Amino acid sequence: MWRPQRLGVHEAVIAALVLQAWVHGFGVHGNGTGRVFVKRDQDSSQCHLKGEHRSDCYPETGVTEAACLSRGCCWQTSNVKGAPYCFYPPGEDYSVQKVINNGRSVLLTRSQHTHWPNDVMDLQADVVEETSSRLRFKIYDPNNKRYEVPLPLNKASGSSQQTDYSFTIDHNPFGLTVTRKSTNSVLFDASLAPLIFSDQMLQISVGVPTTNLYGIGENRKPFRIQLEKGPGYSLWAHDIIPEINTNMYGSHPFVVGIEPNGDAFGIFLINSNALRIDVIPTSPVTIRYRALGGILDFYVFTGPTPDDVIDQYWTLIGQPPLPPYWSLGYHLSRWGYGGTSGMNATIQRMRNKQMPFDTIWNDIDYMVNEMDWTYDHTVYGQLPDLVKDIHSHGEKYVMILDPGISNTQPKGQYAPYDDGITDDIFVKTADGSAPIVGEVWPGKTVFPDFTHPKAEAWWQKHAQIMHAQLPFDGIWIDMNEPSNFKDGSVTGCGNNSLENPPYTPPLNGSSVIQKTLCMSSTSYGGLHYNLHNLYGHFEGKATYNVLKNIIGKRPFVLSRSTFAGSGNYVAHWEGDNFADWSDLYYSIPEVLSFNMFGIPFTGVDICGFRGDSDEELCTRWLQLGAFYPFMRSHNQNVAPDKDPAAMRFSSAAHDRNREALRLRYRLLPFLYSLMSRRRAVARPLIFQYPTDSAAYSIDRQFLWGDSLLISPVLDRGNRTVNAYFPKDTWYDFFTGAEVSKTGQWSVISAPLDKINVHLRGGSVVPTQVPDVTTEKSRHNDFGLVVASSGSRTAQGFLYWDDGETLDAPFNNIQFNLDGERLTSTVKSSNYATTMTLGSINVYGVAPAPSTVRVNGMGVAHFYDHHTKALSVTRLKVDLLKPFVMTW
Numbered sequence: 001m002w003r004p005q006r007l008g009v010h011e012a013v014i015a016a017l018v019l020q021a022w023v024h025g026f027g028v029h030g031n032g033t034g035r036v037f038v039k040r041d042q043d044s045s046q047c048h049l050k051g052e053h054r055s056d057c058y059p060e061t062g063v064t065e066a067a068c069l070s071r072g073c074c075w076q077t078s079n080v081k082g083a084p085y086c087f088y089p090p091g092e093d094y095s096v097q098k099v100i101n102n103g104r105s106v107l108l109t110r111s112q113h114t115h116w117p118n119d120v121m122d123l124q125a126d127v128v129e130e131t132s133s134r135l136r137f138k139i140y141d142p143n144n145k146r147y148e149v150p151l152p153l154n155k156a157s158g159s160s161q162q163t164d165y166s167f168t169i170d171h172n173p174f175g176l177t178v179t180r181k182s183t184n185s186v187l188f189d190a191s192l193a194p195l196i197f198s199d200q201m202l203q204i205s206v207g208v209p210t211t212n213l214y215g216i217g218e219n220r221k222p223f224r225i226q227l228e229k230g231p232g233y234s235l236w237a238h239d240i241i242p243e244i245n246t247n248m249y250g251s252h253p254f255v256v257g258i259e260p261n262g263d264a265f266g267i268f269l270i271n272s273n274a275l276r277i278d279v280i281p282t283s284p285v286t287i288r289y290r291a292l293g294g295i296l297d298f299y300v301f302t303g304p305t306p307d308d309v310i311d312q313y314w315t316l317i318g319q320p321p322l323p324p325y326w327s328l329g330y331h332l333s334r335w336g337y338g339g340t341s342g343m344n345a346t347i348q349r350m351r352n353k354q355m356p357f358d359t360i361w362n363d364i365d366y367m368v369n370e371m372d373w374t375y376d377h378t379v380y381g382q383l384p385d386l387v388k389d390i391h392s393h394g395e396k397y398v399m400i401l402d403p404g405i406s407n408t409q410p411k412g413q414y415a416p417y418d419d420g421i422t423d424d425i426f427v428k429t430a431d432g433s434a435p436i437v438g439e440v441w442p443g444k445t446v447f448p449d450f451t452h453p454k455a456e457a458w459w460q461k462h463a464q465i466m467h468a469q470l471p472f473d474g475i476w477i478d479m480n481e482p483s484n485f486k487d488g489s490v491t492g493c494g495n496n497s498l499e500n501p502p503y504t505p506p507l508n509g510s511s512v513i514q515k516t517l518c519m520s521s522t523s524y525g526g527l528h529y530n531l532h533n534l535y536g537h538f539e540g541k542a543t544y545n546v547l548k549n550i551i552g553k554r555p556f557v558l559s560r561s562t563f564a565g566s567g568n569y570v571a572h573w574e575g576d577n578f579a580d581w582s583d584l585y586y587s588i589p590e591v592l593s594f595n596m597f598g599i600p601f602t603g604v605d606i607c608g609f610r611g612d613s614d615e616e617l618c619t620r621w622l623q624l625g626a627f628y629p630f631m632r633s634h635n636q637n638v639a640p641d642k643d644p645a646a647m648r649f650s651s652a653a654h655d656r657n658r659e660a661l662r663l664r665y666r667l668l669p670f671l672y673s674l675m676s677r678r679r680a681v682a683r684p685l686i687f688q689y690p691t692d693s694a695a696y697s698i699d700r701q702f703l704w705g706d707s708l709l710i711s712p713v714l715d716r717g718n719r720t721v722n723a724y725f726p727k728d729t730w731y732d733f734f735t736g737a738e739v740s741k742t743g744q745w746s747v748i749s750a751p752l753d754k755i756n757v758h759l760r761g762g763s764v765v766p767t768q769v770p771d772v773t774t775e776k777s778r779h780n781d782f783g784l785v786v787a788s789s790g791s792r793t794a795q796g797f798l799y800w801d802d803g804e805t806l807d808a809p810f811n812n813i814q815f816n817l818d819g820e821r822l823t824s825t826v827k828s829s830n831y832a833t834t835m836t837l838g839s840i841n842v843y844g845v846a847p848a849p850s851t852v853r854v855n856g857m858g859v860a861h862f863y864d865h866h867t868k869a870l871s872v873t874r875l876k877v878d879l880l881k882p883f884v885m886t887w
Contacts, residue, residue, distance in 0.1 A: 626660050
């Protein structure tokens, strides 16, 4: 029988698992171990702190002074939000016993146990200068192998000789500081409070030099961490309706800080166990990390710009691939079409009203009893013909899959289960004797182990069979936290310290097993306790590879659960949001955060998944959604239609919705070009203007690249927007009118049929005449919108390939404005196609030109004396040859 490889807990525990002889915890613990906990006088010198930097001794709820002192810890109230009252004495910490590896590694020891079970008394800390702007700091047990995240990070070989930083190791007590050389700013200070390292409780406090912090997810919150509230974030993948201050679908322990001078830095903890990260408004600010297992493995990035930090992080975790071009179009989905006829009715009204869209999706109602790799031949009997019709119109088809595999079908009647049993690729019970059984939509289910070397071939076999019946173009993987309608399993879980760890962070459901698998369940890669936050990541990777093998083109996979590095394989959406205005706002921080996390192809369910949406909310959401990198509408099975052409919406709403979609399709060449850079697409203003303090907290506006500023309406009934324009040159994207006052807030008109979009001076944005699909749009003429900077210059580029081939040959065309001269340079022309430039709009032209020439030939033009915008249309310029336009 296959035996699972178990990592990250002590061998004694594994033996206990196999023998089913669980003890409470990982060995003896508590006051019954012979340890002596000294009750401290809270006024003693041992409990005296110069500041508020404290290592929390009682992170559980319900702390009292008596309970604190019984642990041998100090008790002292604090006015600092989030600072613990109960804390470890400053002197009780690890100290350096030996320096090795030329001063880059130290052996640590502590003399006194904490109250946590199984303290690791001897540790090793390594510091590696991996690149000039990236330092790695790792703390682990040198004597016993513990679980480490099994992801192939792009680690540098050797150490960098020249760095932007220096580091210092304190010996007694142990600590590490990382300092930016150019400013002497301490970016990472792990010397402020005692380190805790036991088997199931790792705690470290890190001081950072700014209050402007961004990241840590997946959680619903404003984009800037609201430090004044002393917030805390639990990272534990969970099936939940998005809510404020609770753990959601994925884990991304990455944070970016921006100092007052505009310098930026980043901190990444690679740990897939349950995490709690608290941000405390001390001086310097404290980020306190608690992990329920594994090791402490930090990466510090020194920027110095915010974009540099993101690039450095993505270089480590992997840069997302270029998606297929069609996937940048509009996606239409709902749960509960009522069968093929309902799907077809939606498609036909979208076509009849000339609404641009590219993809139609199915939720679980297309399946037989919600079972993967089946479709209902009664209600959806015409689905193969409908998919054929979809493809004949240049449209695409995507279907959903959930990881739960039904185990209740008669033998020989459901091959995905039968084959999975034969291949032995399901997650197992604690003793490894049988698959663990939960319950999801099909009823009782088992769960594929995507860490198993045979799992991908099993997944591909059934995908291939399904593709022969329904030639899907993309796959949507949902419920992959993994979700389980039973806590742990249908028979419950054991009473042990995996299911009930000594410390559980604040979680929705208050338990690590709530709506998921038992922590003692086993996979090829180890215990679910360690791998839970990676389940969706490994499913995404397997699905990406399977789809690539089947279609031989760029895969498109959408996943709800993600981890650091998942952007190498999947796009992401926020999950089961509500059809209300607050969810409309929170979609922006979600998209901005995931563009930090390395999954730029992110969006939310437009018009809201849960509940009803009136036409005003839907129109405003479509206008904003046109600027999500991933644009999809989705709908709950009990909600009325919310698609742009829904019959219950007025003809005026249909017109507004169509214009929002046409704007999206007009800008697709620009979006695709941004995607080709493998960099963030949707960006906060503060990343472009890091010294502008007014931009620190702005998350109701955002940028596409460094060119477009989007200022949507986010409140019911509003016909104006209070928009901030950083100190720069800005033009109305549609009219070319220059914004007269910058570096301040302005109230601008926003009628129901308009979303405000402004173009930054110095930008050149490629566009294309829109059509009803990307396939048709790609045959249309291109356009250029050129925004002159204060120095009368601008730059931009257009990336173009066939939109689907892996490692496709491409064309790259650079555009440059210098005074009254606009030129193009063909940097690459390896993709054989026709690319015709049909129009050019130049903003900020003065004085009025008398003559406009393109490649030396005079052309008709229009000049708006009020807006100072120059427009040239009806061109037939070959973009694959250099051109010159002068005036």
